[in-house]
Amino acid sequence: MTTSATPSEATTSNGLYHNETVQVVDQALVVLKDVCGSSEPRGVRELSRDLGYSKSTVQRILSSLFVAGLVSVDEASRKYTVGPAALTLAWQYTTSSNLVSAAAGIAEALAVKTGETVSVSTLTDNKRVTVYEAESPHQLRLSTGVGRPHSLLAGATSRVLLSLLTPEERKLAIERAISEGVAEGRHQVEPAELEERVQVAAVERMAISHGEWIDGAVGLSVPIGRHGDDLAALSIYGPAIRISEETVSEFITALSEAAKTIQMAWRG
Incomplete structure (x- = not known):
């Protein structure tokens, strides 16, 4: 047998x-x-x-x-x-991703309209990762870098992405980010402090950062939404010398309108 x-x-x-x-x-x-x-x-x-x-x-x-x-x-x-x-894998993602397809044209138009860098970011392996970026036409500009992972401990975009998680998911994500931050020697934040700032972002449906990653830099972010396990945020980055309080208000409005359009196309 x-x-x-x-x-x-x-x-x-x-x-x-x-x-x-x-x-x-x-x-x-x-x-x-x-x-x-x-x-x-x-x-x-x-x-x-x-x-x-x-x-x-x-x-x-x-x-x-x-x-x-x-x-x-x-x-x-x-x-x-x-x-x-590895670039081929990244290219395949950008050409086949529904999120990138929905957001690319809108992000490009918003970058032209505002004159600043516009990015689309997701949460990947407990990191904030830019999946599409339309760079500012100015010589002095900011760029997050497509595919580059960033810690969730700082930045407007990170707080917006965290705000899209359930309370249980968010607690685990923050704990892991802090643990990874310790291993990487990053400046630490208190979990309660970050949670409070994330809750503000959830209520206001936007977040603003000043110099959290780079001195003199401003980041503005709004949620695109959640599609299954995929989370997405739309953000603008630029130097503080060009982004005044009045400009912030205008940019947040433009971001929110663009994010709604992307969300409809992404989920459609």
Whole structure:
């Protein structure tokens, strides 16, 4: 009598058990996300230390990612950064995303109208991430960077995104952001203080920040809404020398009107 292996016991073409293969894939994704989310090149030793994987495991994963073009390596420092193939994944997202499709034209028009940078952001892996950005035409302008993760501990956009979560989801998100902030050596905020500011953003359906990320910078944000598990916010960033109190009022009105239009197209 012959027996067949269960899915968890089945072997792959290279001899690995199914569950071992899943673990390898999970580890590779964690390494890739770490490299993509870092503002500095990452080495094998630090990745091994921070992720809790052996150096040999990290090196093997990085070698595979390098062959696939998902990471690049500096031969002198032997440290890794995001590779060119990752740009293809980002391009695929921007061309297939319903949110980006709904928001792109409106964000571009708003950037022309206000003369400032307009961005569309979502909450991804407990980080604020810009998925579309229409930059200001001025030489002096602000940019958040498409795809770059930002902490939820500061900024108008972060508070607006947090305001779209349920109280239970928000509590967990804030706790995780503070924990990650400690690990990254970021300036800390009290959970109660951040929660209070988020609640204000929820009631007013907008948030304003002054110099929370960059000295002399102003951020204005309003919610686009929540579509299933996806959250979105529309924001304007610019230097304080161009954004007066009167301008803030005008920009918030323009943002709110644009966000409503995006929301209808996104959910439609």
